[in-house]
Amino acid sequence: MSERKASISRDTLETKITVSINLDGTGKSSFNTGVSFLDHMLDQVARHGMIDLDVRAEGDLHIDDHHTVEDVGIALGQAFQEAIGDKKGIRRYGHAYVPLDEALSRVVIDFSGRSGLEYHAVYPRARIGDFDVDLLHEFFQGFVNHAQATLHIDCLRGMNAHHIAETVFKAFGRAVRVAIEHDVRMGDKLPSTKGSL
Numbered sequence: 001m002s003e004r005k006a007s008i009s010r011d012t013l014e015t016k017i018t019v020s021i022n023l024d025g026t027g028k029s030s031f032n033t034g035v036s037f038l039d040h041m042l043d044q045v046a047r048h049g050m051i052d053l054d055v056r057a058e059g060d061l062h063i064d065d066h067h068t069v070e071d072v073g074i075a076l077g078q079a080f081q082e083a084i085g086d087k088k089g090i091r092r093y094g095h096a097y098v099p100l101d102e103a104l105s106r107v108v109i110d111f112s113g114r115s116g117l118e119y120h121a122v123y124p125r126a127r128i129g130d131f132d133v134d135l136l137h138e139f140f141q142g143f144v145n146h147a148q149a150t151l152h153i154d155c156l157r158g159m160n161a162h163h164i165a166e167t168v169f170k171a172f173g174r175a176v177r178v179a180i181e182h183d184v185r186m187g188d189k190l191p192s193t194k195g196s197l
Contacts, residue, residue: 004180006082010075014067015059021079023180025052033057033072035065037131038139041169042072048098048173069135073142080111080147084180087111092191094179098171103158105167107175110150113197117144121155121168128161136165140172 004023010016029046031039033055046053055076059068084090095108105121117140123133144151153172158164183191190197 002085004083004085006079008075008079008082010071010078012067012071015057015071017055017057017059017068017071017075019056019072019075019079020052020054021076021083022052023080023083026050028052030054031056033068034059034061035068035131037128037165038065038069038072038135041136041165044166044169045173045176048170049177051173051176065132065135066138070138070142073139074146077143077146077149080143080149080176084111086190087197088188088190089182089186090191091179091181091183091186092197094175094177094181096171096174096178098167098174100163100167100170101160103160103163103167104156105158105164105171106152106154106156107168107171108152109172109175109179111147111179111197112150113148114150115144115146115148116150117141118152118154121153121164123161123164124159125161128165133161133165136168 007020009018027047027050031042057068093110097106119137155164
């Protein structure tokens with residue numbers, strides 16, 4: 001089995017981002033995006049997805065966090081797309097339910113080759129600390145557009161905004177972990193009747 005690693009650099013007038021990923025890692029991670037809450041959420045993805053992940057970002061944070069959060073999602077999606085490769089033998093689909101106290105979220109992902117996002121999470125307040133919760137949607141939209149994945153995110157219940165966000169990212173990590181696993185029964189076949197993904 002070849003190594004499933006990728007390193008992506010994204011350099012625009014708004015952000016400079018590098019993402020390095022090892023899909024067959026141990027959950028080792030390092031982050032410096034300038035957005036502390038995003039770093040905390042990315043750590044959930046690495047740890048629960050058992051993905052080695054390094055993310056560095058310099059963005060126009062003097063304006064706000066929008067461009068940095070969105071572009072990290074884009075670069076992460078590009079890294080996944082490159083690291084997964086031809087998708088032969090992977091499970092393709094993954095899902096997870098994750099609770100945290102009163103909050104419960106479900107995430108379902110399909111590395112289908114088609115970009116699609118259904119994001120249904122209602123937060124009781126607009127900010128977690130100084131982080132704008134609207135940016136979580138932008139992060140996942142950037143990810144699916146460039147990972148070419150279909151992603152359904154549903155917060156089934158929750159009253160604490162931090163708990164809601166954390167269950168979403170933990171469930172995302174665990175769903176991804178299942179989807180990218182090699183299915184021994186699949187062998188080196190592509191998990192599609194079309195013959196391409």
